[in-house]
Amino acid sequence: MADNQKKLVEQITSMDEDFAKWYTDIVKKADLIDYSSVKGCMIIRPYGYAIWENIQKILDARFKETGVENVYMPLFIPESLLTKEKDHVEGFAPEVAWITYGGSEKLAERLCVRPTSETLFCEHYANIIKSYRDLPKVYNQWCSVVRWEKTTRPFLRSREFLWQEGHTMHRTAKEAEERTVQMLNLYADFFEKDLAIPVVKGQKTDKEKFAGAKATYTVEALMHDGKALQGGTSHNFGDDFAKAFGIQFLDSDNTLKTPHQTSWGVSTRIIGGIIMTHGDDSGLVLPPAVAPIQVIVIPVQQHKAGVIEAATAIVDTLKENGIRVKMDDSEQSPGWKFSEYEMKGVPLRIEIGPRDIAENKCVIVRRDNREKSFVSVDELVPAVKDGLEKLTAALYEKALKNREQRTYEAEDMEQMKEISQTKSGYIKAMWCGSLECEMKLKEECDVTSRCIPFGVKPTGNRCVCCGREAKKLVYWGKAY
C-alpha cells in the first residue's frame, strides 16, 4: 500500500504544490494531447478530441434549436479585407500569420490565416443580404483559427485552436442585442448544467472587449487556483462592421438600412477550464455530459469462469440505456486500471468479480469522492444514472464553493492591494468607469477587470481606485 501510494504521487505533481506543473502533467498523462514540432501547436489525441466532439454535439444541437445554420468559410483572408474595419485590424494585426508565397510565386496580395472570421462573413453577407426578407442571418462555423501567440499552453493558449464562431445579421439593433444575450445565456446554461462549471455572466469593460465590438458579454469561470478563465463570449457589433463592409438592405418602408451584427464563440480552451475546475491529485475529473467514457467496467479475476460474461452483460445493459461505457479486460492488474481511469477522469467505475457475481451484485465507485456502493445487477441502470447525476451536482457544488470562498470585496486601494497580494480569486469592487483607474489597478494591484456582472448588487458607491462616484461593480482578478 505504501508503495502504491508512492507511485500514485510520483505520477503527477500535486495541484496545490505547483498548479501549472500539475496542469501540464494532466494533459499529457490523461492522453489528451501530444506536442507537435511546431511551437504552440498541439496534437489533440483521440481521448481529448472525443471530449471536444461531445462539447460540439451538445452545443450544436442547442444552437440549432435557436435557428442557427452551419456554414464553412475559407481559411485565408486577403489583407485588404482584414483591414477594412480599423479597430478590428488593430486588435488582431499583431498576432496574425501571413501567407506570402503560393508555391514558388510571391503573391500579389498576402493572405492571412484567419484569426477570426468577422471580415469573411461580412464580405459574404454584403453579397447575399438585399432585403429585410433576407434577415436575420444566423450562421455559425466550426473550424480552427490561428493566432501567433508568444506564450502558449495546451488548450489555454495555442497558436491554432478549434472553436465555433457564430456570426449573425439582424434587421434592428434590438434584435441584435437580444441575440447577443440569448447566446450568452445559452453558454452560461451549458457551462453550469453540462460542464458543472459555475459562471459569472457579465459585460466586459471597453478595455477588455473584443476588437471592433460595441459590447462584449462574457461567462467567467474561476479555476481551482483562483485564477479566472473567460469561458465564452458574445459580442454585439452594432452596425460598425456592416457600414465598413457596405452591407445594406431595403426595409419594408422602402428605405436603405444597415443591419446589426453579433458574433459569439467558445473554443477548445474550455477543455482547459474543465481540467482546472474539476481535476484533482489523481488526475482529470470529467463531467459526465462530455466524458468520452462515462462508466468503465473493470472485471476482477477475469480469468475465472463467468467474470467476463457478467462484465459484458453489464456493458450491454448500460449501452442499451444510452450510457457511454467501456470494459477494460486487458492483462493489467485491477489496481493499475483503477489508477489509469482515475487519471482519465472517468466519472464512474464498476468493479465486478467472483464475489459480486455470487451475490448478483457489482461495485460502483465514484471518481470524485471514491465512494463505493454495492448495487444489485437488477438495479444497475437507475443506480448508474443516479450516480452520474449526483456526481455532476457534486462537481458543481464543489466548484461553486471554491468560487464563493475565493470571492473578496474591496472598498479602497489599500484593501485592494492587500487582497490581491495575499489571496487569489475574484475581488468585487466598485469602479467609476475610467480607463485611468482600470490601468492603475493593473499597475498597482496586478488585477484586470474580468467583467461587470449582471444581477449582482453594488457593494458601495465610491470607486475603489479614485474614490469618485461609481455605479459599476466589477469583478477583478488574474486571468489565464
Place this chain on the structure above:
RNA sequence: CGGGGUGUAGCGCAGUUGGUAGCGCGCUUGGUUUGGGACCAAGAUGCCGCAGGUUCGAAUCCUGUCACUCCGACCA
C-alpha cells in the same frame, strides 16, 4: 519580447578531469498472478534536440538555432 530552467530509449532520469552511453519504469516473449499501479526469467529499443566549430577523438567544450517549461510583458 525580457529573465530563469530543460532537451540523452516510449516516460522519468544518471552520465566524473573530453575516450564512442547507462539505470528505473514501460515495451516484447514465456510462466505465475489479479478486490488499489503484481512477480520471476529471457529479450528488443539511441542522429545524446538540430546545425556549425575546436580536437586524434565531443552527450561532455564553444557558437548559433529550434522546441518544451516557468515568471513577467503582450494578448481573447
